[in-house]
Structures are given as structure tokens and as C-alpha cells.
Amino acid sequence: MLKYLPLLWANLGRKRLRTSLTLASIIVAFLLFGLMQTLRVAMTGSPELAGIDRLITMHKTSFVQSLPLAYLNRVKGVDGIVVATSQDWFGGIYQEDKNQIAAFAVEAPTFFEVYSEYQLTPEEKQTFLQDRTGVIVGPLLAERFKWKVGDTIPLRSNIWTRKDDGGNVWPMKIAGIYQASNGDNQSMYFHYDYLNESRREIRDMIGWVVVKVKDPDRSADIARAIDDLFRNSSTETKTSTEKAFIQGFANQMGNIGKLLTFVAAAVFFTMLLVTANTMGQSIRERFNEIGVMKTLGFSGAGVTFLIIAEAILVTGLGGLIGLGLAALASKGIGAAVAQFFPVLGMPSATWGIGVVLILLLGGLAAAIPCAQASRLKIVDALRKS
Amino acid sequence: MADESLVRLRGVAKDYKRGAETVHVLHALDLDIPKGDFLALMGPSGSGKSTLLNLIGGIDRPTAGSIEIAGIRTDAMSDGDLGRWRANHVGFVFQMYNLLPVLTAERNVELPLLLTKLPAAERRKRANAALGLVGLSERAQHKPRELSGGQEQRVGIARAIVSDPTLLLCDEPTGDLDRKSGDEILDLLQALNQQQGKTIIMVTHDPHAAARAKHVLHLNKGQLGREAAA
Ligand SMILES: Nc1ncnc2c1ncn2[C@@H]1O[C@H](COP(=O)(O)OP(=O)(O)O)[C@@H](O)[C@H]1O
Ligand SMILES: [Mg+2]
Numbered sequence: 001m002l003k004y005l006p007l008l009w010a011n012l013g014r015k016r017l018r019t020s021l022t023l024a025s026i027i028v029a030f031l032l033f034g035l036m037q038t039l040r041v042a043m044t045g046s047p048e049l050a051g052i053d054r055l056i057t058m059h060k061t062s063f064v065q066s067l068p069l070a071y072l073n074r075v076k077g078v079d080g081i082v083v084a085t086s087q088d089w090f091g092g093i094y095q096e097d098k099n100q101i102a103a104f105a106v107e108a109p110t111f112f113e114v115y116s117e118y119q120l121t122p123e124e125k126q127t128f129l130q131d132r133t134g135v136i137v138g139p140l141l142a143e144r145f146k147w148k149v150g151d152t153i154p155l156r157s158n159i160w161t162r163k164d165d166g167g168n169v170w171p172m173k174i175a176g177i178y179q180a181s182n183g184d185n186q187s188m189y190f191h192y193d194y195l196n197e198s199r200r201e202i203r204d205m206i207g208w209v210v211v212k213v214k215d216p217d218r219s220a221d222i223a224r225a226i227d228d229l230f231r232n233s234s235t236e237t238k239t240s241t242e243k244a245f246i247q248g249f250a251n252q253m254g255n256i257g258k259l260l261t262f263v264a265a266a267v268f269f270t271m272l273l274v275t276a277n278t279m280g281q282s283i284r285e286r287f288n289e290i291g292v293m294k295t296l297g298f299s300g301a302g303v304t305f306l307i308i309a310e311a312i313l314v315t316g317l318g319g320l321i322g323l324g325l326a327a328l329a330s331k332g333i334g335a336a337v338a339q340f341f342p343v344l345g346m347p348s349a350t351w352g353i354g355v356v357l358i359l360l361l362g363g364l365a366a367a368i369p370c371a372q373a374s375r376l377k378i379v380d381a382l383r384k385s
Numbered sequence: 386m387a388d389e390s391l392v393r394l395r396g397v398a399k400d401y402k403r404g405a406e407t408v409h410v411l412h413a414l415d416l417d418i419p420k421g422d423f424l425a426l427m428g429p430s431g432s433g434k435s436t437l438l439n440l441i442g443g444i445d446r447p448t449a450g451s452i453e454i455a456g457i458r459t460d461a462m463s464d465g466d467l468g469r470w471r472a473n474h475v476g477f478v479f480q481m482y483n484l485l486p487v488l489t490a491e492r493n494v495e496l497p498l499l500l501t502k503l504p505a506a507e508r509r510k511r512a513n514a515a516l517g518l519v520g521l522s523e524r525a526q527h528k529p530r531e532l533s534g535g536q537e538q539r540v541g542i543a544r545a546i547v548s549d550p551t552l553l554l555c556d557e558p559t560g561d562l563d564r565k566s567g568d569e570i571l572d573l574l575q576a577l578n579q580q581q582g583k584t585i586i587m588v589t590h591d592p593h594a595a596a597r598a599k600h601v602l603h604l605n606k607g608q609l610g611r612e613a614a615a
Contacts, residue, residue, distance in 0.1 A: 003499055003508075010487035292483045295444050296497045296544075297472025299465055378444040382479070 008310050014282065019314070022278045026318025026361070027325070029271035030354060034326020036264040037350040038333065052243070053216045054114065057226050058208040060236040064089075066205035067235060069196075072107065074229055075209050080222045082214055085110035088192060088207035090170075091159040094145060101141065103155060103188040105195040105207075114212045117181045118189075124149065124176025132194050134175035140185035142177050149174050155188070160199040170194070210242070268357075276365040279311050283369030290373050291381025300374045307370050312362030319358040323351060390453075391551065391584050392418035392441055397450035399436050410436050411607045414450070423578040423585045425595035428604035434588040435556050437604065441586065442475045442554045443467045455551055472500050476545030480557040482537040484529040484544070490516060491525040494543045501548070515543035519573060535566030542573060546583070553577065555587040559594050571597045 012019050057075060059065035069086070076084045085107045092103030108129055112118060120128065120136060128134040135155075137147060147153065152173045161168050172190050196203060213222050223239035230237045283290075290303055298306075323346075330346040394416040401408045410433040418424055426434050439445040440452060443459045452460040459470060484493045494512040503511070516522050519539040529537050538558060545553055555574065559567035575597050577583045587598060595601045603610045 003505065006492060007485075007488065007496075007499075010485075010492070014487050288483065289485055292479075292485070293496070294468070295442075295471065295477050297468045297500050299468050302500075379439055382444075382483070 004306060004309065008306065008313055011282075011310055012313065018278060018282070022275055022314060023318045023321075025271055025274055026315055027322040029268050030319045030322025030357075031325045031329070032264050032267055032322075033354065033357070034323045034346050034350055035329060035333075036261055037353070038326070038330040038346045040261060041347045052241070053213050053219075054242040055211040055213060055219060055223055055226070055239050056208055056242050057211060057223075057237050057239040060238045063208055066202060066207060067209065067237065069204040069206050071230065071235075071237070072206060072209055075211060075226055078211075078222065078225050078229065080214055080218055080225075082212040083110055083113040084209055084211045085114045086192060086206040086209050088195065088205075089159065090155070090188075090190075090195065091157050092188060093156040093158055094153065099145075101155070101188055102186065103135075103190065105192040106189045108191050111189060114210050115180075119179045119181075120176045128175035131173060131175055132191055133171060133173050135172040135188050135190040136176045136178045137174055137188045138185040139177050139179065141188065142174070144186075147174055149176060160195065160201060162198055163200040164198065166200075170198070211239075272361055272364060275311075275315065275361060276368060279307075279314075279365040280369045280372075283307060283366075283373060287373070287376060287381045287384045290376065291378050291384070294378045294381070304370045304374055307373060308363060308366040311366035312359060315358045315362035315365065319354055319361070323354045326350070389419055390417040391420040391422075391455055392416065392586075393453040394441070395451045395453075397440060397447045397452060399433070399440060399445070400448045409607060411440075411447075414607070414609060416602075416609060418584065418586065420584055421578070421582050423575070423597070423599045424587070425598035425601045426586060426588045426604060427590060427592070427595050427601055430590065432604045433607055434590075434604050438554050438556055438586060438588050441552070442477060443471050444477075472497060472548065474551040476548070476550040476553045478538070478541050478545045478553065478555040478558045480560040482529070482534075482541045482561075484537060484540055486529050489526050489528055490521060490532065490540045490543075493529070493540055494547050497544060497548045511547055512543075515547040516540070518546070519543045533566065534562050535569055538562060538566070538570050539573065542570070542577075546577065551584065553583050553585045555585065557588055557590070559589065559591065564593075567591075567594065 057067070057071070059067055066088075072084060072086045075081070088105040090103040090105055092101035093099060094101055112120075112125070118136075124136070128136055135153070141147070150173070152171050154169045154171050157168045157170065162170070170190075172188075172194075178189075192206065211222070211226070213219055219241055223241075226239045227237050293303060294300070327346045327350075394414055397411060397414040397416075398409070399411040401410060414437070416437075426437065428434050436445065440447050440460075441454070443452075443454075443462070447460055450460070451458060454474065457470070459467060462470060484490075485496065488496070491509070491512050494515050495508050498508040498511060501508075513522065513525060516525055519542050521536060521539050521543065524532060524536060524540075529540070532540065542558075545555075553574075558574070559570050562570065571594055574585055574587065578585050578599075585598075587594070589595055
């Protein structure tokens with residue numbers, strides 16, 4: 001097979017400009033495809049972050065609506081529950097608007113019982129629990145802003161206002177830098193009490209409740225029992241597994257993702273037509289040469305093989321360069337949007353799908369010229385010059 | 386004589402369909418060509434010279450009749466068998482050279498050898514030997530467009546002989562060349578015939594070219610008439 005490589009390569013150089021333009025379109029198409037894959041996975045969240053033994057109880061309508069603080073204690077009383085804790089979204093900003101930080105106001109002691117994967121040294125934990133304005137931060141976040149334990153951070157909220165001065169900055173003192181085995185490296189967790197007593201908008205309201213259950217197999221029953229508690233009240237709840245919750249959040253993003261995927265698919269299809277057309281043109285110009293090769297003894301299958309191989313060489317070259325660029329760009333994007341999504345770079349499955357697309361694109365692009373070439377009688381081909 | 390024929394045609398006819406009408410190009414043609422012959426095939430344009438050459442070379446099939454070459458019936462072969470047979474037994478030389486423009490002279494000559502199991506080094510060696518035989522060793526790395534017409538045709542001949550075929554079929558090999566280059570090509574063909582014993586069939590409408598052959602055949606309205614070369 002390798003002996004045909006010089007011939008294939010030489011054919012690519014036949015019309016440099018045309019080959020370059022085709023190659024460029026394919027590169028762009030695959031770059032787009034790779035980025036879409038990255039975004040799609042980023043936007044639909046990483047369900048791996050979720051613990052299987054955790055449920056989330058939130059407002060029935062949407063998780064941006066608050067629940068009464070009293071719900072936390074009532075949930076704690078439901079049968080089959082180990083512990084429950086509350087969280088509230090702070091909407092943190094540090095120094096500049098672009099530095100958005102995932103900061104949560106949590107019920108501190110129970111937080112560590114529900115989220116056992118968050119580790120602190122005993123001293124750090126002690127400091128945090130005792131300091132009302134204390135905060136624990138993820139290691140990447142601390143590194144990004146060069147924060148050290150003991151620093152006081154003026155964290156601004158883009159949601160809440162202070163009762164006392166009408167401002168929206170809450171100074172927080174870093175009590176510790178947590179290590180989390182679930183991949184959450186960039187969040188901040190501080191005391192709910194600190195927020196609750198000083199914010200103007202609402203009091204004794206929480207964002208949602210996180211529950212740890214004894215037996216994950218009974219999650220569905222427990223979720224129903226919790227929601228039944230508040231049924232027909234003015235604030236009904238919806239309890240789901242943490243995994244479903246993360247996905248629910250992601251679904252809003254997922255719709256944008258679908259649109260983007262649709263656009264990418266349309267672009268990809270256009271690319272297919274462009275490539276097929278260029279390939280077809282390039283082969284039709286060569287009918288005479290194909291006639292010569294057949295005269296020399298190349299079989300119809302042999303010529304077909306060479307045409308397909310040439311097409312796949314183009315799509316393969318363009319596709320792999322495009323995916324390579326997408327992988328690099330995904331890393332960059334991952335760093336830029338790290339505070340919103342845990343983007344772990346381009347999903348590795350993209351390469352596999354990419355290779356299938358490369359073969360498909362090359363094969364389909366070559367199909368029409370191949371059909372034409374194989375139908376061609378040698379004497380007719382030779383008469384075309 | 387008939388038993389020693391390398392090429393033997395019996396009752397060969399060829400029709401072409403052009404739309405609704407059928408063109409009878411060759412009818413009931415018998416032909417015997419002995420091994421080692423250098424035959425010139427002459428005739429007016431459109432008389433079917435190329436058609437006859439293509440039938441002998443197995444790139445077209447007769448409508449009727451039989452074609453036997455070196456004892457093998459080629460008219461009944463499958464496409465695949467015929468392709469393999471061509472690769473082993475026939476070298477074609479075209480009027481317009483028909484080299485692949487993207488390949489160097491050496492790679493063009495090597496092309497038929499890609500179908501063999503020869504290792505790359507051996508293919509190179511044979512391609513260069515063939516180029517040496519046509520006197521183009523120094524131009525091995527040149528692309529066709531960097532060569533003159535006469536040089537291109539010599540590459541074409543090198544490609545035709547590289548796999549040492551039984552038959553060399555040339556369709557107006559000097560038709561596109563000036564007299565001097567044409568003469569060089571004819572010298573080469575004559576040498577191949579006389580020194581290497583190659584059997585050559587050459588289509589031409591140039592009496593000057595035909596004069597180099599051992600025999601001349603005239604094709605007219607699908608019929609053959611033989612005459613001895615001058
Ligand atoms: N592939 C073909 N399809 C249809 N008609 C053809 C084909 N090849 C040749 N012909 C016709 O057959 C006749 C003989 O052609 P050809 O053998 O090329 O003549 P010559 O080589 O003697 O000039 C011409 O009338 C030509 O138009
Ligand atoms: Mg002709």
C-alpha cells in the first residue's frame with residue numbers, strides 16, 4: 001500500500017491552491033466540530049461530580065427561587081436521611097467583573113458531613129467553623145489569585161446587597177484551602193449565617209437543601225417523602241438526585257449547545273458538499289489519466305482504491321489538524337471559563353468520532369467520482385484529452 | 386506461418402453505437418502477425434486503425450470474432466484477467482504520450498511495476514534501466530512538462546517496455562513530433578525491434594514512418610490490404 005503514497009501525494013500537489021483551500025475548509029470544519037464537542041460536554045455538565053447518595057431539594061419552579069430556612073430542619077427529620085445541609089448562591093466577583101467565582105453560603109458543620117470528599121486539615125477546619133466570616137477555597141482558585149490562608153478577601157456579590165451600608169462587598173477570611181476528590185477545585189464555601197444576617201433582600205431563606213441518604217436504592221422514595229412534606233404549601237419543592245440536578249442546570253445550557261451543534265452539523269454538511277465537488281472536479285479532469293492507468297493494468301477496484309485513498313488523505317490531513325487545533329483551543333477555553341464549567345478539555349471520544357467522520361467524509365466525497373470512473377471504458381477515457 | 390503467429394485475429398468485427406445508429410468500424414477481419422515483426426498499420430483517418438490496435442491490446446473488445454495472442458484467447462477474458470494480461474504482455478505508446486503530469490519521469494516509468502510484487506529498490510533499478518535504454522537517464526527526476534515532446538515520448542516508450550511485454554503497441558507515436566524528434570523515436574523503435582526482438586505494431590499515417598517497419602498494412606473501410614515495406 002505504501003508504494004502508492006508518492007502517487008497520492010503527487011496528486012495532492014496537482015493544484016496547490018485548490019488543495020489548500022479544500023484542506024483549509026476541512027480544517028475549519030473539524031476545528032468547529034471539536035469545539036462543539038468540548039462545549040456540548042462542558043454544558044451538559046460532568047455528572048461525575050455528583051455523589052450517588054445525595055439528593056437535592058429545591059424550589060419546584062426553579063433553583064434560583066429560594067426556600068424557607070425552616071425547610072432544612074423539616075427535611076432533616078425525614079426517614080432514611082443521614083444528614084442534610086443548605087446552600088445558597090452568592091454570585092461572587094473578585095476585583096473585576098470577569099473574575100466570577102462560584103461562591104456558596106453553606107450551613108457549615110453539616111456541609112462536611114454531606115460532602116465527605118472535601119478535606120481540610122483539622123486546624124483549618126477548626127478555624128473555619130469558629131470564624132463567622134471564614135471561607136474555604138479551592139486550590140486552583142487560591143493559586144489563581146495568589147491567596148493564602150489568613151488573607152481577607154473582599155468578595156462582591158452580583159445578587160445581594162448589604163443591609164448596613166447598601167454595598168455588596170462581604171469581606172471573608174480564608175480559613176483553609178480544601179482538597180476535593182470530585183474535581184471541584186475552584187469554588188468557595190462560607191457561612192450561611194454571615195450572609196443571612198447581613199443581606200437586605202431576604203432573611204431566613206436558603207437556596208436549596210442537599211441531603212445525604214442512607215441507602216441510594218431508596219432515593220426515589222425519600223425524594224417523594226420530602227416533596228410530600230411541602231405539597232400544597234405556598235412553596236412546593238422538587239427533590240432529585242444530585243446527578244439529575246447538575247444535568248437540569250446544564251440542560252438550560254444544553255439548548256444553546258443543541259443550537260450550536262445544529263449549526264456545526266450544517267457547516268459540516270456544507271463542507272461535505274464542497275469537498276465532494278472539489279474531489280469530483282479533480283477526478284473528472286483526470287479521466288484520461290485513469291484510462292492510462294487502466295491500460296497499464298490497474299483494475300477498476302485499484303483505481304477506486306486510489307481515489308478513495310486520495311480523498312481520505314485530504315480529509316484525514318485536514319481533519320486531524322482541525323481536531324488538533326480544537327484540542328489546543330479547548331484547553332484555552334477551559335482555562336477561561338473554568339469558573340463556570342469544569343471543562344476538562346476536548347473529550348477524548350472526539351478523536352474517535354473524528355476518525356469516523358474523516359473516513360465518512362472522504363468516502364462520500366470519493367463516491368461520485370469513483371462511480372463515474374468505474375463506469376468509464378478505457379477507450380472512452382483515452383479519447384478525453 | 387499461421388501456427389507461428391504471435392497475434393492471430395479471426396473474423397474480428399467491431400461496431401460502435403452512436404446514438405441510435407450503429408457504426409461498423411471493422412468487419413470480418415483476419416490478421417496474423419509473427420513474433421518479432423515490426424508492423425506499420427496505415428490508413429485514412431477514421432478507418433479504424435486505433436480501434437484495431439486497441440482490440441489487439443485488450444483495452445477494447447470485439448463485437449464478433451476471436452483474438453489470440455501467444456496462444457491465449459483474450460477476447461473472452463474477464464475484465465480483471467484482461468487487466469493482468471495487459472500488465473504482463475502489452476506495452477502501449479500513445480500519440481500524446483499520456484504521462485502522468487504529477488510524476489517524475491522515473492515514477493512514470495515505475496508505474497506499471499507498482500502492480501508487481503517487486504521491492505522498491507528493484508522497481509527503481511528497472512525504471513532507470515528502461516530510461517537508460519531510451520537515453521534519458523539524466524532526466525529521471527524531471528516532470529513531463531519540463532521535457533520536450535520527443536523526450537516525453539521516450540519516457541512513454543520506457544514505460545511501455547519496463548515490464549518487458551510481449552507486444553509493443555504504438556498509436557501514432559510520432560504524430561505530434563517534428564521530423565527530427567520523430568526520427569529519433571523511430572530509431573528507438575527500430576532498435577528495440579532489431580536488437581531486443583520486440584514485436585511492434587505501430588499505427589501511423591506517415592509513409593516516412595511506415596518505411597521503418599518490416600511490413601505495412603493498409604486499413605480501408607474496415608478491410609486490410611498487405612504490402613511489403615519499401
Ligand atoms: N469509443 C468509440 N465510440 C464511438 N465511436 C468510436 C469510438 N472509437 C472510435 N470510434 C469511431 O470509429 C471509427 C474509427 O475510429 P479510430 O479507430 O479511432 O480511427 P483511426 O484511428 O483510424 O483514425 C471512427 O469513425 C470513430 O469515430
Ligand atoms: Mg487513431
